[in-house]
Amino acid sequence: DTTKSIFVSNTAAAPLPLLIRNSSSSNCRLLIKGKRISRCTINNAAAGEVLVGIESPSSSSLQPTSSPEQKVYNVVLKQAALVQKKQSTTTTSTEDLDMPIPGTLTLLNEAYDRCREVCAEYAKTFYLGTLLMTQERRKAIWAIYVWCRRTDELVDGPNASHITPMALDRWESRLEDLFQGRPYDMLDAALSDTVGKFPVDIQPFKDMIEGMRLDLKKSRYKNFDELYLYCYYVAGTVGLMSVPVMGIAPESQATTESVYNAALSLGIANQLTNILRDVGEDARRGRVYLPQDELAQAGLSDEDIFAGKVTDKWRNFMKNQIKRARMFFDEAEKGVTQLSSASRWPVWASLLLYRQILDEIEANDYDSFTKRAYVSKANKITALPLAYARSLIGPSKISSKVL
Numbered sequence: 001d002t003t004k005s006i007f008v009s010n011t012a013a014a015p016l017p018l019l020i021r022n023s024s025s026s027n028c029r030l031l032i033k034g035k036r037i038s039r040c041t042i043n044n045a046a047a048g049e050v051l052v053g054i055e056s057p058s059s060s061s062l063q064p065t066s067s068p069e070q071k072v073y074n075v076v077l078k079q080a081a082l083v084q085k086k087q088s089t090t091t092t093s094t095e096d097l098d099m100p101i102p103g104t105l106t107l108l109n110e111a112y113d114r115c116r117e118v119c120a121e122y123a124k125t126f127y128l129g130t131l132l133m134t135q136e137r138r139k140a141i142w143a144i145y146v147w148c149r150r151t152d153e154l155v156d157g158p159n160a161s162h163i164t165p166m167a168l169d170r171w172e173s174r175l176e177d178l179f180q181g182r183p184y185d186m187l188d189a190a191l192s193d194t195v196g197k198f199p200v201d202i203q204p205f206k207d208m209i210e211g212m213r214l215d216l217k218k219s220r221y222k223n224f225d226e227l228y229l230y231c232y233y234v235a236g237t238v239g240l241m242s243v244p245v246m247g248i249a250p251e252s253q254a255t256t257e258s259v260y261n262a263a264l265s266l267g268i269a270n271q272l273t274n275i276l277r278d279v280g281e282d283a284r285r286g287r288v289y290l291p292q293d294e295l296a297q298a299g300l301s302d303e304d305i306f307a308g309k310v311t312d313k314w315r316n317f318m319k320n321q322i323k324r325a326r327m328f329f330d331e332a333e334k335g336v337t338q339l340s341s342a343s344r345w346p347v348w349a350s351l352l353l354y355r356q357i358l359d360e361i362e363a364n365d366y367d368s369f370t371k372r373a374y375v376s377k378a379n380k381i382t383a384l385p386l387a388y389a390r391s392l393i394g395p396s397k398i399s400s401k402v403l
C-alpha cells in the first residue's frame with residue numbers, strides 16, 4: 001500500500017520488455033501514464049540499487065534483447081513451474097520411484113557408485129553432507145555433481161587446450177540424449193536416471209555448457225551485468241539443478257520461485273568468491289573476471305592486475321567486490337531454511353565455508369595476486385557443527401508466503 005514514484009526510461013540498453021526481480025520480495029503493479037502494465041518487479045538485492053522493470057501484457061516470453069537478469073530469471077521461473085507441476089501431479093514419494101528392470105539395475109547401481117566415488121574424492125566435506133540425505137536424493141546429487149565436474153573439466157582440466165566449440169556442441173547433444181533416456185556412458189546413465197525421477201529441467205545444464213563456451217571465447221567482462229550472466233552460467237545453474245533434488249520443506253510457506261532465487265544467489269556468491277580468490281591465477285592465464293568499468297572507476301586497469309601490486313586503489317576495489325559477494329550470500333541464507341531438513345546441512349556447510357574465503361582474502365590484505373585464500377582445517381572443523389546447528393532451524397510456520 002505504499003506508493004513510490006519511479007521514473008523509467010526506455011533506452012536501447014534497456015529495451016522493453018524489461019523484467020527485474022526483487023529477491024527481497026515482491027511483485028508490484030506499475031502504472032505508466034495511467035496504463036497498467038501486467039507485471040513488474042523491483043530489484044535492490046544485487047548491488048544496492050533499485051532497478052525497475054516492466055513487462056507489457058503481450059510480451060511475457062523471453063525476448064532476444066532481454067537483459068542478463070531477465071534471462072536468468074526466466075530460467076528460475078521455468079524450473080520453479082516444473083517443480084510445482086510435478087508436485088501437483090505426483091503422489092508417490094521419490095523413494096518409491098525405483099522400478100527395477102533386471103540387469104540394468106545392477107549397472108545403474110554401479111553407475112551411481114562411481115558417481116559417489118568421484119564426489120567423495122573431489123568434494124570431501126560436501127560428500128559427507130550428502131550422506132545425511134535420503135538415499136535417492138544423495139544418489140541424484142552425486143550424479144549431478146559428476147556431470148558438472150566433467151563439464152568444468154572440459155575447459156579447466158588437463159585436456160582443456162584441445163577443447164573446441166564443436167566438442168562442447170557434442171557434449172550438449174549427449175546431454176540432450178541422456179535427457180531423452182539415451183545415455184552415452186555409465187556416468188551419463190546415472191544422470192539420465194536422476195532426471196527421470198526428479199523434476200530437473202534441462203535448461204540449467206545447457207546453460208552451464210554455454211558458460212564453458214563463453215570461457216573459450218571471452219576473457220574480459222565489460223560490466224557486472226556481463227559477469228553476472230557468466231556466474232549464472234557456471235555456478236548459479238548448480239543451485240537450480242540441485243534444489244529439485246534436495247527438496248523444499250513440506251512446511252515451507254515460501255514461494256518456490258523465492259527458494260530458486262536463493263539457490264541462484266548461492267551459486268553466484270560462490271563464483272564471485274572464487275573469482276576474487278583466484279585473481280592472480282586467472283591473470284597468469286590472461287583472464288580478468290572483474291568488471292572492467294568498475295576497475296576503471298577505481299583507477300585500475302588490466303596492467304595493474306598483471307603487475308599484481310596491492311595498492312590502496314586495489315584494496316578499495318576489492319572491498320566493494322567483497323561487499324557485493326556477501327550480499328549474494330545474505331540472499332542465499334534466506335532460502336536455506338526453506339529446504340527439506342536433511343538437505344540443509346550440506347548447503348549451510350558449503351555456504352559458511354565458502355563465505356569464509358572472503359574473510360581470508362581480507363586477512364591477506366586483499367592480496368589475491370600471490371596468495372590463495374583458504375579456510376584452515378581448524379576453521380572448517382568449527383564451521384561444520386555451526387552448519388549443523390543452523391540446519392536444525394526450518395521454515396517458520398508463521399513466515400509470510402513470499403520470502
Ligand SMILES: CC(C)=CCC/C(C)=C/CC/C(C)=C/CC/C(C)=C/[C@@H]1[C@@H](COP(=O)(O)OP(=O)(O)O)[C@]1(C)CC/C=C(\C)CC/C=C(\C)CCC=C(C)C
Pocket residue numbers: 126141144145148149152234235236238239240242243259260262263264266267270271274332333335336339346347350
Ligand atoms: C549442497 C551442495 C553444495 C550441492 C551442490 C552440488 C553440486 C551439484 C555441485 C557441482 C559443483 C561443480 C563441480 C560445478 C562446476 C562448475 C564450478 C567448478 C563451479 C564452482 C564451484 C567451486 O568449484 P571448484 O572445485 O573450482 O572450487 P574450489 O577450487 O574447490 O574452491 C563453484 C564456485 C560454484 C558451485 C556452486 C554451488 C555449489 C551452488 C550451490 C547451490 C545450491 C546447492 C543451492 C542451495 C539452495 C538454496 C536454497 C540456498
